[in-house]
Amino acid sequence: xxxxxxxxxxxxxxxxxxxxxxxxxxxxxxxxxxxxxxxxxxxxxxxxxxxxxxxxxxxxxxxxxxxxxxxxxxxxxxxxxxxxxxxxxxxxxxxxxxxxxxxxxxxxxxxxxxxxxxxxxxxxxxxxxxxxxxxxxxxxxxxxxxxxxxxxxxxxxxxxxxxxxxxxxxxxxxxxxxxxxxxxxxxxxxxxxxxxxxxxxxxxxxxxxxxxxxxxxxxxxxxxxxxxxxxxxxxxxxxxxxxxxxxxxxxxxxxxxxxxxxxxxxxxxxxxxxxxxxxxxxxxxxxxxxxxxxxxxxxxxxxxxxxxxxxxxxxxxxxxxxxxxxxxxxxxxxxxxxxxxxxxxxxxxxxxxxxxxxxxxxxxxxxxxxxxxxxxxxxxxxxxxxxxxxxxxxxxxxxxxxxxxxxxxxxxxxxxxxxxxxxx
Amino acid sequence: xxxxxxxxxxxxxxxxxxxxxxxxxxxxxxxxxxxxxxxxxxxxxxxxxxxxxxxxxxxxxxxxxxxxxxxxxxxxxxxxxxxxxxxxxxxxxxxxxxxxxxxxxxxxxxxxxxxxxxxxxxxxxxxxxxxxxxxxxxxxxxxxxxxxxxxxxxxxxxxxxxxxxxxxxxxxxxxxxxxxxxxxxxxxxxxxxxxxxxxxxxxxxxxxxxxxxxxxxxxxxxxxxxxxxxxxxxxxxxxxxxxxxxxxxxxxxxxxxxxxxxxxxxxxxxxxxxxxxxxxxxxxxxxxxxxxxxxxxx
Numbered sequence: 092x093x094x095x096x097x098x099x100x101x102x103x104x105x106x107x108x109x110x111x112x113x114x115x116x117x118x119x120x121x122x123x124x125x126x127x128x129x130x131x132x133x134x135x136x137x138x139x140x141x142x143x144x145x146x147x148x149x150x151x152x153x154x155x156x157x158x159x160x161x162x163x164x165x166x167x168x169x170x171x172x173x174x175x176x177x178x179x180x181x182x183x184x185x186x187x188x189x190x191x192x193x194x195x196x197x198x199x200x201x202x203x204x205x206x207x208x209x210x211x212x213x214x215x216x217x218x219x220x221x222x223x224x225x226x227x228x229x230x231x232x233x234x235x236x237x238x239x240x241x242x243x244x245x246x247x248x249x250x251x252x253x254x255x256x257x258x259x260x261x262x263x264x265x266x267x268x269x270x271x272x273x274x275x276x277x278x279x280x281x282x283x284x285x286x287x288x289x290x291x292x293x294x295x296x297x298x299x300x301x302x303x304x305x306x307x308x309x310x311x312x313x314x315x316x317x318x319x320x321x322x323x324x325x326x327x328x329x330x331x332x333x334x335x336x337x338x339x340x341x342x343x344x345x346x347x348x349x350x351x352x353x354x355x356x357x358x359x360x361x362x363x364x365x366x367x368x369x370x371x372x373x374x375x376x377x378x379x380x381x382x383x384x385x386x387x388x389x390x391x392x393x394x395x396x397x398x399x400x401x402x403x404x405x406x407x408x409x410x411x412x413x414x415x416x417x418x419x420x421x422x423x424x425x426x427x428x429x430x431x432x433x434x435x436x437x438x439x440x441x442x443x444x445x446x447x448x449x450x451x452x453x454x455x456x457x458x459x460x461x462x463x464x465x466x467x468x469x470x471x472x473x474x475x476x477x478x479x480x481x482x483x484x485x486x487x488x489x490x491x492x493x494x495x496x497x498x499x500x501x502x503x504x505x506x507x508x509x510x511x512x513x514x515x
Numbered sequence: 516x517x518x519x520x521x522x523x524x525x526x527x528x529x530x531x532x533x534x535x536x537x538x539x540x541x542x543x544x545x546x547x548x549x550x551x552x553x554x555x556x557x558x559x560x561x562x563x564x565x566x567x568x569x570x571x572x573x574x575x576x577x578x579x580x581x582x583x584x585x586x587x588x589x590x591x592x593x594x595x596x597x598x599x600x601x602x603x604x605x606x607x608x609x610x611x612x613x614x615x616x617x618x619x620x621x622x623x624x625x626x627x628x629x630x631x632x633x634x635x636x637x638x639x640x641x642x643x644x645x646x647x648x649x650x651x652x653x654x655x656x657x658x659x660x661x662x663x664x665x666x667x668x669x670x671x672x673x674x675x676x677x678x679x680x681x682x683x684x685x686x687x688x689x690x691x692x693x694x695x696x697x698x699x700x701x702x703x704x705x706x707x708x709x710x711x712x713x714x715x716x717x718x719x720x721x722x723x724x725x726x727x728x729x730x731x732x733x734x735x736x737x738x739x740x741x742x743x744x745x746x747x748x749x750x751x752x753x754x755x756x757x758x759x760x761x762x763x764x765x766x767x768x769x770x771x772x773x774x775x776x777x778x779x780x781x782x783x784x785x786x787x788x789x790x791x792x793x794x795x796x797x798x799x800x801x802x803x804x805x806x807x808x809x810x811x812x813x
Binding site: 134135136138335337338340342362363376391396 | 525528529532533536630633634639640641648649651658660662732733734735737738739740742743744774775779783784
């Protein structure tokens, strides 16, 4: 008798547990989830970029989910989920991830990649013009945070970027430098010629912007160098003292910098060779009046590698922890194992943009509405005139799918990037 | 006249810098050649293991603020340990005659070691301690970096120590015996596997010196260094002659100097092209390296 009572109690208990589990499962199943996909360099020598982007994306998603999620087209609240893929800094891998995410996952929108070279190749497989029946390219919206080389988003109407606008940044930087250093007249510099972003920004953007504001190339100058973007870039590259991304010995280049005796030196490179070059400049006791760096070097990596030698270097950046939200993002990114910089901080803004578009466009977030939802997302991204940025309002340049982000000028001082001018 | 003086000074300076930095190429080349000499197999992990050893040294610098010499020592021990592991994983149990399997295993291990470093450091460039990095000896128009001079001296001492080990110790005798005639060495009572393992440890120690000296001369460590150093090491090994230690030493200096000259004269975009051309010239006209006798051809 006692045994059968025990059995009944056990059975009842089991039934309650199973019932609870079933109810919980159905509750989970009925909770709407918006799937997002991100990808960037998680392996290879540029891993830090992917790690930082993923950390900021996770922090942003957690913040949105903790605040209740996103209001979908039918009024239901949805949480965001993220799958982050490794596209390394490899064009084929980036294309493969884009194809997989677009065709095999329920992701509403993709965010990535890290490298401009990957972005240039990857954007090429997307449908160029929306609604073009003759173009079977991918029809899946992309919102890029990191790949920064000038003018990439216009490759397809499905691709958008929330990356800094370097022509605008360097134009304002040199205008400010002209005012603050009226005695500085001449310039000289070099870049990593095997890195599209470093080389392109240096030869097509930085030098022209500097010339526009009265800086002249040392010696006889470069007659071909113009004040408009890209004018005379080949001749400028030829006259510069350049290196490659994985170079280890910069003595020849630094001697060329020394011989130039320029008032302003430009080192347009990623952190590793920026540090290599700066260390060699210091060894050869080269002290220019002004030292200008590439946007991508305004990061923790540069300070980890050569804080002492970078002292004084000025860089324009679209992220600095100068207000409460930006400071919070920097802390949350650290908590997620990354750091917020001008590239990764855009990932935070992207999540806010995506939330805004979902709510404005009435996106449903259901498996059966995926195609329509993606089209609405693209249309929503294309219609944005402004978005909320961490340093202020971001203007959209929609004919190109690009952003005009607010920025500040930072200078390496005592192992930190300090804001020296705020042109906002 | 001014132009002649300018070019003479610049090219001489390029040669000085190149030779000093080339001593690290020599060390990597010696490592490749030592293992090839002993086992007639290429250990493709060698440069990656050398740099991984330097990263092990860096742990002591980062966590305990250890002095540079201790960091270098930890790098040597770390790299020797990695060398032994690589021997057991990629060579020890792979049939002697299967050269391709050992080669591919070591290529796999190269990328594996590199990715471990990448994941451990998030691929961030990290400051590596150097000695005399703020010293610049000025001799007229020429400048000699104190840290490179130190790197050069350490490299020469390491090469001398290796020579002593190979030609004045029982281990060296065993290594040379195994490299010349493995079966005969075994018949004489030499434990071939133990000797090969010891060769990997010795080469690893040398790699630790190379890795830390590369770190010290660049001032930073980054996983970006792995592939170029591997390629430079292989070029030096081939130009010096596979299995020839004096050849690797001279080839390291030669490649370092020529690299800088080509960089100065033709620029960075053509520099590596001329180094590859040099490799091609050696493979065609002197396939057994700098100190080889006349080579037979097909």
